[in-house]
């Protein structure tokens with residue numbers, strides 16, 4: 137017997153280094169089909185609903201296609217392990233990705249976000265029309281289901297809105313064909329950001345809840361300081377709160393492949409550990425992460441090179457930070473995940489027996505230079521490591 141760990145690493149490493157050449161994906165297309173509307177694949181069986189999961193455990197990726205050559209990044213996703221790709225916007229150009237994903241038995245889901253004017257009201261025909269629209273999108277895109285995402289606040293005790301929202305999930309479930317998957321995106325903890333939803337009720341009609349374990353500094357209590365985006369100890373608290381309400385097999389933990397950079401108030405020392413930020417009251421807290429820009433994982437090498445003194449690890453929060461000074465002398469502080477902090481979260485998935493892991497978004501890595509991401513020697517090791525890690529650590 138060889139060393140199983142090494143064998144596994146080699147298998148995973150080669151999988152995540154693979155590239156889907158345009159020849160291969162284009163060969164799957166029906167050139168006469170008009171997508172959406174008609175099945176875009178030559179083999180019409182690829183457009184059938186994939187009711188049976190490819191693997192028992194989910195590896196879910198949000199796909200935000202981007203523009204220009206970035207639309208080709210999907211060619212470097214780890215198609216050997218993915219189970220679901222959630223298209224974030226409706227794009228006609230998705231046909232190639234669609235047929236390729238389906239040829240690998242990866243589910244493709246489309247967005248469905250109920251509006252407060254509909255779920256919070258009593259207009260039955262508006263509810264029926266919205267639901268019919270969702271079912272129509274699923275049909276036109278030959279989707280395997282939906283990713284529902286309403287991030288509205290619903291006040292505690294607002295039964296009309298709370299139960300109205302749950303009812304929309306039920307309606308979507310009933311409007312979709314048998315076997316279609318219904319996922320619902322929820323905040324990092326029940327009730328966070330004023331989203332007092334009926335979590336258990338939603339879970340009754342959905343296949344799973346996708347916990348968005350990022351942007352977790354929306355409430356900064358106490359001193360107004362730059363705060364980590366997705367610290368594993370806090371993520372664990374969110375997961376435990378969901379586990380009190382729903383079965384682990386209904387929870388997918390989505391992690392960020394990005395960090396957040398805060399402008400520090402003027403006068404902050406360039407090497408300051410604590411970065412004071414301007415007060416900006418939000419809900420019941422004095423300050424928030426609203427002014428902190430998202431920084432993709434793909435930018436981290438350049439950010440590290442441009443930082444004041446490189447990356448610092450915070451052992452308690454299990455997140456990294458670095459400081460910057462701009463040309464005006466303004467200091468900013470970036471909090472972000474590295475592989476170690478992501479793996480701490482992947483291990484929560486494994487330890488708690490959750491349904492799987494997800495990422496916002498698969499496009500945020502450096503897949504190499506334009507125009508077609510086909511030069512494997514230009515794909516940074518960090519990108520390979522990110523896919524290898526998310527494809528193995530939560531499931532080993």
Ligand SMILES: *[C@@H]1O[C@H](CO)[C@@H](O)[C@H](O)[C@H]1NC(C)=O
Nearest residue numbers: 258259260261262263265266
């Ligand atoms: C109810 O919704 C329908 C469909 O959206 C709309 O045409 C109608 O005006 C609405 N009725 C009321 C009373 O708002």
Ligand SMILES: *[C@@H]1O[C@H](CO)[C@@H](O)[C@H](O)[C@H]1NC(C)=O
Nearest residue numbers: 252256291293294295296297
């Ligand atoms: C519940 O929420 C809806 C939508 O925001 C709002 O229109 C309504 O007034 C709220 N009801 C109560 C009782 O607060």
Ligand SMILES: *[C@@H]1O[C@H](CO)[C@@H](O)[C@H](O)[C@H]1NC(C)=O
Nearest residue numbers: 357358359360415417421422
């Ligand atoms: C929070 O805001 C309140 C009201 O504006 C203010 O009195 C208090 O000093 C603030 N606290 C901090 C820590 O900034």
Ligand SMILES: *[C@@H]1O[C@H](CO)[C@@H](O)[C@H](O)[C@H]1NC(C)=O
Nearest residue numbers: 399400401402464465466467
């Ligand atoms: C950045 O520096 C400029 C010039 O000194 C100043 O006007 C501005 O307020 C600073 N911005 C912040 C966020 O401190």
Ligand SMILES: *[C@@H]1O[C@H](CO)[C@@H](O)[C@H](O)[C@H]1NC(C)=O
Nearest residue numbers: 158507508509510511512513
């Ligand atoms: C990558 O694609 C471009 C354009 O299609 C092509 O010219 C080039 O030879 C390809 N490079 C490799 C390494 O396959």
